Amino acid sequence: MAEASAVAEVVARQLEGLLQAGNYDGAKLLLQPVQPVDSAEAIGTLPRTLQALAFRLLPKNEAIEVYEYLDGSVQQSLLERLRSGEVLELVEEMSPDDRVRLFDELPAKVVRRLLAELSPAERRVTAQMLGYEAETAGRLMTTEFIDLKEFHSAQQALDIVRRRARDTETIYSLYVTDASRHLSGMLSLRDLVTADPEDRLGDVMTREVMSVSTDTDQEEVARVIQRYDFLAVPVVDREQRLVGIVTVDDVIDVIQQEATRDLYAAGAVQAGDEDDYFRSNLFTVARRRVVWLLVLLVANTGTSAVIASEQHVLKQVVLLAAFIPLLIGTGGNVGAQSSTVVIRGLSTQRLQSLGPWRTIGRELVAGALLGGLLAVVVVPWAWTMGGSALVAASAGISLVAITTLAATAGAALPLLFDRLGLDPALMSAPFITTATDVAGVFIYLRTAQLLLPRLGGG
Amino acid sequence: MAEASAVAEVVARQLEGLLQAGNYDGAKLLLQPVQPVDSAEAIGTLPRTLQALAFRLLPKNEAIEVYEYLDGSVQQSLLERLRSGEVLELVEEMSPDDRVRLFDELPAKVVRRLLAELSPAERRVTAQMLGYEAETAGRLMTTEFIDLKEFHSAQQALDIVRRRARDTETIYSLYVTDASRHLSGMLSLRDLVTADPEDRLGDVMTREVMSVSTDTDQEEVARVIQRYDFLAVPVVDREQRLVGIVTVDDVIDVIQQEATRDLYAAGAVQAGDEDDYFRSNLFTVARRRVVWLLVLLVANTGTSAVIASEQHVLKQVVLLAAFIPLLIGTGGNVGAQSSTVVIRGLSTQRLQSLGPWRTIGRELVAGALLGGLLAVVVVPWAWTMGGSALVAASAGISLVAITTLAATAGAALPLLFDRLGLDPALMSAPFITTATDVAGVFIYLRTAQLLLPRLGGG
Numbered sequence: 001m002a003e004a005s006a007v008a009e010v011v012a013r014q015l016e017g018l019l020q021a022g023n024y025d026g027a028k029l030l031l032q033p034v035q036p037v038d039s040a041e042a043i044g045t046l047p048r049t050l051q052a053l054a055f056r057l058l059p060k061n062e063a064i065e066v067y068e069y070l071d072g073s074v075q076q077s078l079l080e081r082l083r084s085g086e087v088l089e090l091v092e093e094m095s096p097d098d099r100v101r102l103f104d105e106l107p108a109k110v111v112r113r114l115l116a117e118l119s120p121a122e123r124r125v126t127a128q129m130l131g132y133e134a135e136t137a138g139r140l141m142t143t144e145f146i147d148l149k150e151f152h153s154a155q156q157a158l159d160i161v162r163r164r165a166r167d168t169e170t171i172y173s174l175y176v177t178d179a180s181r182h183l184s185g186m187l188s189l190r191d192l193v194t195a196d197p198e199d200r201l202g203d204v205m206t207r208e209v210m211s212v213s214t215d216t217d218q219e220e221v222a223r224v225i226q227r228y229d230f231l232a233v234p235v236v237d238r239e240q241r242l243v244g245i246v247t248v249d250d251v252i253d254v255i256q257q258e259a260t261r262d263l264y265a266a267g268a269v270q271a272g273d274e275d276d277y278f279r280s281n282l283f284t285v286a287r288r289r290v291v292w293l294l295v296l297l298v299a300n301t302g303t304s305a306v307i308a309s310e311q312h313v314l315k316q317v318v319l320l321a322a323f324i325p326l327l328i329g330t331g332g333n334v335g336a337q338s339s340t341v342v343i344r345g346l347s348t349q350r351l352q353s354l355g356p357w358r359t360i361g362r363e364l365v366a367g368a369l370l371g372g373l374l375a376v377v378v379v380p381w382a383w384t385m386g387g388s389a390l391v392a393a394s395a396g397i398s399l400v401a402i403t404t405l406a407a408t409a410g411a412a413l414p415l416l417f418d419r420l421g422l423d424p425a426l427m428s429a430p431f432i433t434t435a436t437d438v439a440g441v442f443i444y445l446r447t448a449q450l451l452l453p454r455l456g457g458g
Numbered sequence: 459m460a461e462a463s464a465v466a467e468v469v470a471r472q473l474e475g476l477l478q479a480g481n482y483d484g485a486k487l488l489l490q491p492v493q494p495v496d497s498a499e500a501i502g503t504l505p506r507t508l509q510a511l512a513f514r515l516l517p518k519n520e521a522i523e524v525y526e527y528l529d530g531s532v533q534q535s536l537l538e539r540l541r542s543g544e545v546l547e548l549v550e551e552m553s554p555d556d557r558v559r560l561f562d563e564l565p566a567k568v569v570r571r572l573l574a575e576l577s578p579a580e581r582r583v584t585a586q587m588l589g590y591e592a593e594t595a596g597r598l599m600t601t602e603f604i605d606l607k608e609f610h611s612a613q614q615a616l617d618i619v620r621r622r623a624r625d626t627e628t629i630y631s632l633y634v635t636d637a638s639r640h641l642s643g644m645l646s647l648r649d650l651v652t653a654d655p656e657d658r659l660g661d662v663m664t665r666e667v668m669s670v671s672t673d674t675d676q677e678e679v680a681r682v683i684q685r686y687d688f689l690a691v692p693v694v695d696r697e698q699r700l701v702g703i704v705t706v707d708d709v710i711d712v713i714q715q716e717a718t719r720d721l722y723a724a725g726a727v728q729a730g731d732e733d734d735y736f737r738s739n740l741f742t743v744a745r746r747r748v749v750w751l752l753v754l755l756v757a758n759t760g761t762s763a764v765i766a767s768e769q770h771v772l773k774q775v776v777l778l779a780a781f782i783p784l785l786i787g788t789g790g791n792v793g794a795q796s797s798t799v800v801i802r803g804l805s806t807q808r809l810q811s812l813g814p815w816r817t818i819g820r821e822l823v824a825g826a827l828l829g830g831l832l833a834v835v836v837v838p839w840a841w842t843m844g845g846s847a848l849v850a851a852s853a854g855i856s857l858v859a860i861t862t863l864a865a866t867a868g869a870a871l872p873l874l875f876d877r878l879g880l881d882p883a884l885m886s887a888p889f890i891t892t893a894t895d896v897a898g899v900f901i902y903l904r905t906a907q908l909l910l911p912r913l914g915g916g
Binding site for chain 2: 009033035037045158161162165166171172189190193194208210225226227228229231248249251252253255256259260262263264266267268269277278279282285286289290292293294296297300301303304305307308311314315318319321322323324325326328329330332333334336337339340341343344345348350351352353354359362365366369370373374377378381382385386428429430433434437441
């Protein structure tokens with residue numbers, strides 16, 4: 001099979017040709033066997049004027065699915081180009097979670113108008129979901145699930161599933177609620193089809209159901225689904241009533257999004273919608289990068305200030321300057337390693353078994369150990385190259401001090417941020433590296449100054 | 459709900475108490491409602507001597523599932539503690555994909571013995587899967603899927619599904635093959651339960667089936683499942699015969715694993731089994747980190763050599779040294795940003811639409827733009843702090859040159875590695891940063907030397 005999105009590219013090229021030639025039946029035939037996500041990507045890459053044209057060629061059922069896969073900006077431009085009747089039908093038929101995602105990006109005025117025109121049931125659900133905080137289970141969930149009762153027989157339940165299969169997100173996870181809509185159990189469609197038709201659901205369902213609440217963070221929802229290999233997890237409100245479910249496909253996107261966020265933090269890039277980066281213009285790109293650069297620059301001016309104030313040491317032995325980048329660079333690398341493993345350990349929860357103090361202690365020892373190993377290489381090399389025992393000794397001693405400090409800070413700062421309820425990824429490599437720089441030059445030049453009278457200048 | 463793995467911790471503590479008190483019935487009752495993955499984690503944290511004891515308390519069906527969730531090292535130690543009859547039964551009943559994962563870690567001698575004792579069918583499947591390369595669809599897939607025929611009616615198909623539900627990984631994706639086992643279509647259980655019982659599968663199935671081949675890379679398999687919101691994807695061999703399926707739960711683990719790998723690369727940590735890091739001893743930790751540190755150290759010695767050879771410039775104006783860390787630090791940060799967005803763009807395939815040359819061009823312009831913005835801050839500050847026009851001018855000019863170079867290299871090197879078939883993540887932040895250092899000091903000191911006669915020393 002070719003790369004996943006190559007299909008969309010080919011379709012887009014052919015589609016544009018057919019539309020420009022006015023061959024609408026050809027275009028319709030072309031789109032027929034194409035997967036909705038590929039149709040969406042193909043339509044998204046067409047010139048704006050052709051997008052609405054192509055979209056109208058889709059059969060109604062598929063149009064909604066394709067619309068849900070479109071990028072936010074394409075969705076909006078289509079809303080402006082379609083007739084208001086078409087818009088209303090589209091918005092009414094969308095899954096609640098996709099609708100909420102769309103409404104999040106539309107101007108408040110448009111959202112109010114569309115909300116007012118929705119059917120009462122869809123309006124209630126949408127308004128409720130819009131009330132939950134971003135990146136929580138309440139926002140991620142769909143309210144289209146199948147709930148059954150304990151007194152249903154397996155046969156009755158299967159009939160209900162058949163009837164409702166078309167308008168629910170999944171029929172593979174089925175939930176059982178009591179009279180006041182409290183979640184009392186669940187069963188999979190696998191359980192249902194293998195059960196005796198006469199069995200009551202109350203007897204075949206699982207009563208220990210793992211659920212999340214509407215305000216559970218989306219990362220935690222992803223962890224539950226990943227850990228237990230679920231296809232969906234039920235979402236309950238404060239009164240433990242079942243209000244929705246989160247499905248595995250949405251969770252994969254969350255995992256991807258959180259990984260991008262952590263990677264961007266590790267690269268000092270402000271996270272935004274990841275799909276935007278390569279499409280946004282250069283000024284948006286610069287804006288998303290310059291803030292972090294300025295923050296780090298301020299920290300770097302500290303390094304310059306330290307060197308400037310210790311100039312007298314450098315004036316005596318200029319060669320000392322040659323090893324500054326090496327020392328702070330290595331310190332930065334060791335600190336980056338520690339913060340990387342700790343931040344990843346926090347986010348995958350692998351670190352829990354060790355606890356914060358033992359983690360910091362381990363990294364401290366690892367930092368000293370690594371510094372020692374590297375010093376074995378650096379000291380002889382510095383001595384040979386520079387011909388100065390003072391410089392070599394200063395470099396060796398401060399290397400161990402710097403790597404120890406960097407590893408300790410690299411572990412401690414993300415853990416501190418996590419404890420304070422802040423995002424530990426803020427304390428990732430770039431910040432640790434820059435903070436290490438300031439301390440590193442200070443340690444190095446002070447060490448040299450102390451050794452100076454004993455060993456004599458270079 | 460509490461954090462996902464808190465359950466396992468509580469269970470482990472209670473389980474250990476019950477086992478030590480000899481209360482085996484109590485332990486059995488305790489484990490009954492616990493999810494297999496939690497039982498596995500709880501058993502994994504017990505002292506080795508109690509693990510086999512606890513494991514034997516599980517009902518047979520659940521024991522296999524729990525075993526599949528255990529860490530590799532716990533699986534191995536259990537194999538040594540169980541009787542050979544128990545071992546054989548366990549290995550025979552495991553899913554083929556989990557069995558292959560276990561065999562990958564066992565000594566070759568043990569694998570040969572176990573293989574010989576498997577039933578012919580399981581032996582054939584396992585030997586075949588062991589023949590596929592690591593991290594391909596062939597290794598990730600399970601051979602337990604349901605294949606149907608075009609001439610089956612929906613009712614017949616449903617009966618087959620019911621009969622085979624217990625021993626297949628999923629019953630929600632169903633595949634239709636012809637007489638020579640070629641994949642001719644697929645349908646979901648949803649399609650099947652909503653179809654008319656009299657319908658032939660040939661009429662209700664989808665004929666356009668997206669499939670991967672046994673040697674497709676696991677990242678690409680993950681992308682297909684993620685992109686199309688599949689619950690499973692079929693795997694075909696070179697002759698297009700259906701040989702297995704990959705399910706969404708395995709793909710989530712791949713996505714997580716690949717994200718960890720990219721993050722570790724960005725933090726200069728050699729990727730291993732991520733769960734190992736916090737459990738492995740300090741020397742293993744040091745070994746996994748020191749290699750990268752040494753590679754980067756070698757690059758850093760280049761920086762030292764450049765400064766040492768340009769000492770004469772520094773001797774004239776020692777203050778120049780004060781801005782070295784700031785300049786190369788900022789250059790490193792800009793380069794890290796570029797390599798981060800490019801590497802992520804390659805791995806999520808967002809970058810495809812832009813192409814390599816335009817990507818590099820964009821980053822070059824972004825680097826120059828960012829350098830210019832930062833110079834506006836740096837130059838006045840350097841002038842004020844150092845009181846030297848020479849130093850301020852050198853810093854400003856070289857800052858723009860360094861950020862432009864860093865951004866260009868940060869985009870170009872990962873793209874080059876990708877084109878060469880190497881892992882672009884090798885060209886992530888630490889490498890780019892270090893490479894920028896060498897070029898950065900060279901540019902800075904040469905610029906200063908050029909300006910020296912015009913502006914005069916500090």
